[in-house]
Amino acid sequence: MQATIKIPSPLRRFSDNQPQLSVQATTVGEALEQLCNHYPELRLQLLDEKGEMRNFVNIYLNREDIRSHQGLATSLSETSELRIVPAIAGGSGIELCLKRSP
Amino acid sequence: MKTNVGQIELPPLSAEEMGRYSRHIMLPELGKSGQQKLKQARMLLVGAGGLGSPLCLYLAAAGVGTLGVIDPDTVEDSNLQRQILFGISDIGASKSERAVLRMRDLNPHLDITPYRETLSAENALSIIRDYDLVIDGTDNFPTRYLVNDACVMLGKPNIYGSIFRFEGQATLFNYEDGPCYRCLYPQPPPPGLVPSCAEGGVLGVLPALIGSIQATEAIKVVTGIGSTLKGRLLLYDALQMQFDEVSIRRDSHCCVCGDHPTQTQLVNYQQFCGIPASMEPLPFGEITPQELQQRMEGDKPPLLLDVREPFEVEICRIPGALHLPMQQVSAHLEEWDRKQEVVVHCKSGARSAKVCALLLEQGFHRPLNLKGGILAWIDSVDPSLHRY
Numbered sequence: 001m002q003a004t005i006k007i008p009s010p011l012r013r014f015s016d017n018q019p020q021l022s023v024q025a026t027t028v029g030e031a032l033e034q035l036c037n038h039y040p041e042l043r044l045q046l047l048d049e050k051g052e053m054r055n056f057v058n059i060y061l062n063r064e065d066i067r068s069h070q071g072l073a074t075s076l077s078e079t080s081e082l083r084i085v086p087a088i089a090g091g092s093g094i095e096l097c098l099k100r101s102p
Numbered sequence: 103m104k105t106n107v108g109q110i111e112l113p114p115l116s117a118e119e120m121g122r123y124s125r126h127i128m129l130p131e132l133g134k135s136g137q138q139k140l141k142q143a144r145m146l147l148v149g150a151g152g153l154g155s156p157l158c159l160y161l162a163a164a165g166v167g168t169l170g171v172i173d174p175d176t177v178e179d180s181n182l183q184r185q186i187l188f189g190i191s192d193i194g195a196s197k198s199e200r201a202v203l204r205m206r207d208l209n210p211h212l213d214i215t216p217y218r219e220t221l222s223a224e225n226a227l228s229i230i231r232d233y234d235l236v237i238d239g240t241d242n243f244p245t246r247y248l249v250n251d252a253c254v255m256l257g258k259p260n261i262y263g264s265i266f267r268f269e270g271q272a273t274l275f276n277y278e279d280g281p282c283y284r285c286l287y288p289q290p291p292p293p294g295l296v297p298s299c300a301e302g303g304v305l306g307v308l309p310a311l312i313g314s315i316q317a318t319e320a321i322k323v324v325t326g327i328g329s330t331l332k333g334r335l336l337l338y339d340a341l342q343m344q345f346d347e348v349s350i351r352r353d354s355h356c357c358v359c360g361d362h363p364t365q366t367q368l369v370n371y372q373q374f375c376g377i378p379a380s381m382e383p384l385p386f387g388e389i390t391p392q393e394l395q396q397r398m399e400g401d402k403p404p405l406l407l408d409v410r411e412p413f414e415v416e417i418c419r420i421p422g423a424l425h426l427p428m429q430q431v432s433a434h435l436e437e438w439d440r441k442q443e444v445v446v447h448c449k450s451g452a453r454s455a456k457v458c459a460l461l462l463e464q465g466f467h468r469p470l471n472l473k474g475g476i477l478a479w480i481d482s483v484d485p486s487l488h489r490y
Contacts, residue, residue, distance in 0.1 A: 009268040009341050019342055055289040060348040068351065085337065085348060087287040088266035090152075090241025090304070 003031045003080040007042075010086055014041035028061060029072030031082055046084065056087040112138035113167065119211055123165050136325040137165060141211075143324040144168035146233040148221055148249055150201040151175075152309030153239030153263050153316065155187040160317040161237075162205035162212060166324075169205065170233060172217035173197040180490050184306035221245060223368040226252040235259040235323060237316050239309075243290040244371035250275060250283035251368055254359045259323055263316040268305050270312040270338035273331045273350065274319050276359065280332040285353040290375045308340055386458040389445055389470045391479040397445075398422055404443040404470070407431070409457050414449060418487040420479055428453050432460065440466045447472035447479070449490075 004022050007015045015021070021038060025031035036043040046057055052072075053059065059066045060083045066074045115138060120127065123137045143166050147157050150173040158171060177185070177192040177200060185197075192200045198216035205214050217229065221240075230236055230252050238249045238260055246264075253260040259277040264270070276282045315336065322328045337346045357365045389397070397404055398421075408415060408423040415425050426434060428448070438444065444466060446454040454471050461469035472479065480487045 008337070009339055010266050019339075054291075056287050056291040058286070058348075063348045065349065065351070083337075083346070083348060085271075085335065087243070087291060088264045088269060088271060089243045089246055089290075090265060090302075 001026055001076045001078055001080060003076050003082055005031060005035050005082045006084065007035075008084055008086060010088055011042065011045055011084060014045060015039040025076055027072065027076060028059060028066050028074045028082065031076065031080075032059070032072065045086070058085045059083070060085060110142075113141050114138075115141065116211075119165070122209075122211075126164070131327045132325060136327065139325045140165045140321065141167040143235075144170075144233045145320055145324075146170040146172065146230060146236045147239060148172055148236060148245065149239035149241065150185075150187065150197040151181065151239065151241060152184040152265065152304065152306075153313040154197075154201065155185045156310050156313035157237055157239055157317050157320075158187055158201045158205050159208065160314060161320060162209045162214070164317070164321055165209065165211065166320075167212060168233075169212060169214045170217060170229070171198045171201050171205075171214065172219065172221050172229065173201070174218060174220040178489075184304065184309055186310070221248060223248060223371065226368060227256060230256055230258060233258065235261065235320060237261045237263075237320055239263060239313065239316070244375045244377065246283060247290065247374060248368065248371045251358050251365070254282050255366070255368070261316045261319050261323070263309075263312040265304050265308050265312050267303055268308065268340040270308055270336075270340070272312050272315045272319070272336045272338075273334060274323070277323065277330065277332045279352060281350050281352040282356060282359040284358050285356045286335065286350050288353075288357070292376045305340055308338075311338060311340075384455070384458075384471070386455075386462050387468065387470045388473045390473050391481075391483045394445060394472055394479070395483050402443075404445045405438060407444055407446045407454075407457070408448070408476075409446060409453055410448050410476075414490070417490045418476060418480065420447065420476060420484075423447070428457055431457050432464075435461075435464050438466075440464075442466075443468045443470065445470045445472055448475050450475040450477050 002022055003025055004020055006020050007018065021035055023031050023034040025034060032046060046054060048054055061074055062081055112135060126132050126137050127134050145161060145166050147154055150158060150171050161169060175197050176194055177188045177197055179193055182188060187201050187204055196218045198218050202214045202216040226248055236249060236253050236258050238246060240246055250260060253276050260275040262275050262283065263272045319331055322330055333350055334347045335350050352359060354361045357363060406423040408425045409428040409431060411427050444461060446457045446469060448454040451471060451474055454475065458469040458471045477489060480489055
């Protein structure tokens with residue numbers, strides 16, 4: 001199956017500024033594996049040491065959270081669009097966060 | 103929250119108010135009763151920055167009867183790139199107080215309260231309790247989780263907007279059995295994965311768009327018109343100029359809003375987000391700007407390492423400093439004598455602390471962090487340099 005993975009602008013510095021990648025895969029996990037092989041720096045952002053999805057990055061398959069299906073084992077169809085949506089909090093970075101958080 | 107307040111007597115509108123809000127009132131969906139509902143509404147705006155600027159202006163202009171604006175910060179020159187509430191004459195003044203002055207100038211019919219303080223686990227419930235809904239315009243994860251948890255505990259809708267670089271997100275949390283922020287993101291990213299200053303940044307016009315979407319949702323919630331963003335996360339990519347949305351659902355296992363919540367009180371959100379408490383002793387030493395100045399003028403000046411990004415060095419620099427952006431430091435470690443005293447500085451001390459920890463780990467004997475960074479140096483040693 002061919003799937004298109006949309007990469008959001010906050011993560012594009014890890015994908016040579018490319019907004020999307022098309023891969024051949026049968027599951028979400030396979031698709032992400034190919035994405036991370038293509039752009040190795042993305043792996044740290046998306047998956048933990050055990051290869052599980054991180055809690056602060058969500059993956060949507062055709063607009064539905066894959067956690068409401070079978071997670072990384074969710075099967076892909078012919079017209080799969082995967083979207084990565086990371087948690088974002090503001091553009092000021094860690095120094096402001098350290099200075100001001102409650 | 104029930105939006106159908108038709109049973110309750112709505113506040114009257116004066117002739118002056120009817121005239122001012124005529125463009126609202128002539129909208130059949132809103133009408134006079136919609137405007138009265140706005141007058142009756144009480145909204146708390148958390149943050150008077152990039153998102154807060156359009157929120158403060160549009161909600162005051164729209165005639166929201168009671169508004170609270172909470173922000174502990176003062177206006178800085180670098181805010182003016184996106185925080186259109188303020189001008190040059192506001193630099194150094196309290197954001198919440200100046201925001202409220204501007205809003206009162208825009209609309210004298212409103213009851214507006216500034217809170218010049220940080221929203222915290224100690225004050226959040228007592229402040230939020232007095233409002234019908236909360237609009238989250240903050241810029242950090244600890245406050246976002248705090249706002250979320252407090253809203254869930256008090257049953258207040260939380261209108262969420264977030265921005266980063268060219269990306270915006272908006273939705274409506276904790277509204278009519280919909281999801282909360284923790285249903286979307288159960289945990290925050292650890293600080294190591296949160297971008298540093300240099301990797302951050304935000305397109306100045308981006309918060310105008312996301313803040314306006316939040317204001318639109320706030321108006322719809324209190325007037326009960328249209329379809330809200332409940333259960334939908336709106337995504338905006340300014341670079342590609344694309345809007346998209348994904349479905350979000352309440353998680354019945356959510357620790358705050360789930361069927362059997364395990365967290366029923368506010369917690370230490372700094373700790374929850376993995377940010378070390380400032381009281382913890384540092385493993386490396388610190389040096390004040392005055393001490394550094396004396397050492398630089400002495401017989402054996404230390405190696406002074408400036409780990410900021412090139413654009414920051416163009417704005418201001420300490421004479422004699424070796425410039426090397428933080429990400430490049432590890433590649434140069436072998437060039438230096440590990441017994442040599444090394445002073446590291448950045449803008450305000452956070453990045454340089456990371457580098458000091460790295461140097462210590464790599465066997466450097468005496469890494470020292472310049473306390474308060476170049477901003478403290480400007481304040482106490484060389485005020486001729488440009489602050490940013």
